Amino acid sequence: ELNEPRVVQVKTVKDPRGLLGVVEGLKEVGFDFKRFYFLTELREDSERGGHAHKRLSQCFVALRGGVTIKLEGFGKRHEFRLDSYDKALILPPGYWRELVDFDSDSLVAVLASDYYDQKDYIRNYEEFLSYSRPAPVTKVPYID
Ligand code: TYD
Numbered sequence: 001e002l003n004e005p006r007v008v009q010v011k012t013v014k015d016p017r018g019l020l021g022v023v024e025g026l027k028e029v030g031f032d033f034k035r036f037y038f039l040t041e042l043r044e045d046s047e048r049g050g051h052a053h054k055r056l057s058q059c060f061v062a063l064r065g066g067v068t069i070k071l072e073g074f075g076k077r078h079e080f081r082l083d084s085y086d087k088a089l090i091l092p093p094g095y096w097r098e099l100v101d102f103d104s105d106s107l108v109a110v111l112a113s114d115y116y117d118q119k120d121y122i123r124n125y126e127e128f129l130s131y132s133r134p135a136p137v138t139k140v141p142y143i144d
Pocket of ligand 1: 024035115116
């Protein structure tokens with residue numbers, strides 16, 4: 001499904017000088033980026049996330065180390081282990097996320113579709129549940 005979280009392959013270009021990895025916006029991951037941020041100096045027992053976004057789309061890449069990303073949204077749960085710089089998690093809006101099981105030396109890059117906006121966060125789980133309901137089943141009208 002189009003609006004489900006998914007992991008895609010990051011394009012890499014390797015030559016004797018080293019490796020170059022690239023993630024392109026709209027044409028590749030479905031949105032353009034306005035913000036880059038990263039997580040590092042993480043403790044192995046850290047738990048991050050614990051919120052959802054109303055409109056923000058994000059793309060996560062574990063440039064070094066690894067992280068497990070647990071997701072819930074629209075009536076479904078997903079879990080991804082990002083542990084290689086050539087994998088990118090594309091995360092549409094509306095998903096509650098928990099980031100757990102960090103490797104101690106991790107560096108996690110995040111590309112986001114918009115600037116930081118406190119008002120885009122849903123930090124209350126009950127509020128999230130009413131926001132991220134499963135999509136209604138479309139009924140085909142019965143024609144006599
Ligand atoms: P938060 O989004 O809660 O981090 P995580 O989901 O990784 O646990 O943000 C942590 C803190 O950093 C919070 O005080 C807001 C601040 N912050 C910014 O100022 N700008 C940003 O772009 C982000 C992502 C967070």
